Amino acid sequence: MFETNFVIVTGFLGTGKTTFIIELAKRLTEEKDKKINILVNDFGQIAIDGETLNDFGMEAKRITKGCVCCEVKQDLVAQIRDLKKNFEPDIIILETSGVASLLPIYRTVEQYVDEIETLTLIDVSRYDKLMEKFRTVENQLTFADRILINKIDLADDEEMKKIEEKVSKFLNKENPDGQLHKISARKKIGLENVVSGIVQ
Amino acid sequence: MNEKNLDHSHGHLEQDNLDSFTLIIEKKLDKKQEQENIKNCISKVIESLGKKIIEVGPGIIGHIKGRIEMKDKIRFSFVDEKQGVEFEGNINSEEKIDELEIKILAVVPVGGKELKKIKKKTKEEVDKCFN
Numbered sequence A: 001m002f003e004t005n006f007v008i009v010t011g012f013l014g015t016g017k018t019t020f021i022i023e024l025a026k027r028l029t030e031e032k033d034k035k036i037n038i039l040v041n042d043f044g045q046i047a048i049d050g051e052t053l054n055d056f057g058m059e060a061k062r063i064t065k066g067c068v069c070c071e072v073k074q075d076l077v078a079q080i081r082d083l084k085k086n087f088e089p090d091i092i093i094l095e096t097s098g099v100a101s102l103l104p105i106y107r108t109v110e111q112y113v114d115e116i117e118t119l120t121l122i123d124v125s126r127y128d129k130l131m132e133k134f135r136t137v138e139n140q141l142t143f144a145d146r147i148l149i150n151k152i153d154l155a156d157d158e159e160m161k162k163i164e165e166k167v168s169k170f171l172n173k174e175n176p177d178g179q180l181h182k183i184s185a186r187k188k189i190g191l192e193n194v195v196s197g198i199v200q
Numbered sequence B: 001m002n003e004k005n006l007d008h009s010h011g012h013l014e015q016d017n018l019d020s021f022t023l024i025i026e027k028k029l030d031k032k033q034e035q036e037n038i039k040n041c042i043s044k045v046i047e048s049l050g051k052k053i054i055e056v057g058p059g060i061i062g063h064i065k066g067r068i069e070m071k072d073k074i075r076f077s078f079v080d081e082k083q084g085v086e087f088e089g090n091i092n093s094e095e096k097i098d099e100l101e102i103k104i105l106a107v108v109p110v111g112g113k114e115l116k117k118i119k120k121k122t123k124e125e126v127d128k129c130f131n
Helices: A017-030 A048-055 A073-087 A103-109 A127-133 A135-142 A157-174 A192-199 B010-015 B035-056 B112-128
Strands: A005-011 A036-040 A060-062 A091-095 A115-123 A146-150 A179-182 B019-034 B063-069 B073-078 B085-088 B096-108
Touching: A005 A017, A017 A036, A017 A048, A017 A091, A017 A115, A017 A192, A017 B085, A036 A048, A036 A073, A048 A060, A048 B063, A048 B073, A073 A091, A073 A103, A115 A127, A115 A135, A127 A135, A127 A157, A135 A157, A135 B010, A146 A157, A146 A192, A157 A179, A179 A192, B019 B035, B019 B112, B035 B063, B035 B073, B035 B085, B035 B096, B035 B112, B096 B112
Parallel strands: A005 A091, A005 A115, A036 A060, A036 A091, A115 A146, A146 A179
Antiparallel strands: B019 B096, B063 B073, B063 B096, B073 B085
């Protein structure tokens, strides 16, 4: 009996989820020899992220017409069952929309997959403002297994230190088991540990 | 299907005081243009759209993203002025094309009449790239 792990890649709007998945999927396939499938819950009427992943040679299945955490839960279940039946993937990666809540997704998928791992991306240069203005960001950080501080190439040492302290403080209080990683998906920095962590 | 479903995650957006608009613009050009020129012009339009959102909103953008589908296809993304307009994918700069499609999705902390005005202005600015 094969096992399918479910990796949720989440993070607020514009934190670099699609760019990260392009690199993640490539490494899982080429370096770790994993059979993967990608599901993309594109926001709105146009499938920008799904089409972009397809441009990079990845077969991303799109879930549109709603959010997988509420309106189209059953579409998500149907896609997972279909992928498991037809492709027997080692890992299914779900790219959520930037405003999805995590708990309802866990409840929806837990009986259909063997393990769930959540990676939440945050944007180093917008962390303060996003935390202040948008409630969704807290939810995404609270329920993550791994928190990826992305775009570290855009921050100087001092800025990086400050953000790391703030995120650590939040995690100590709200999500003490959450593991912190510093990455730049675009510049391919710090991804090895994340990839290895997923396949362990 | 109702409009609310099509414009998905409405409840989530409201929770964070966000709203969104989508633009899909198909163009057939009278005269061929280099892909690079089109990319640069759209980049300027997106940057100016982002600045406008910052100006009239609470000083932050959600996300403006989209695709330019020419002979080559690229994705663009804008979240703040510091990062600027970022592109995913490669184009043959000198390749000339006369047909393209531009898709823009803006999820931003601005709504109502102001957002409608910004959407209209964005469409006009895109059109200017091809006049």
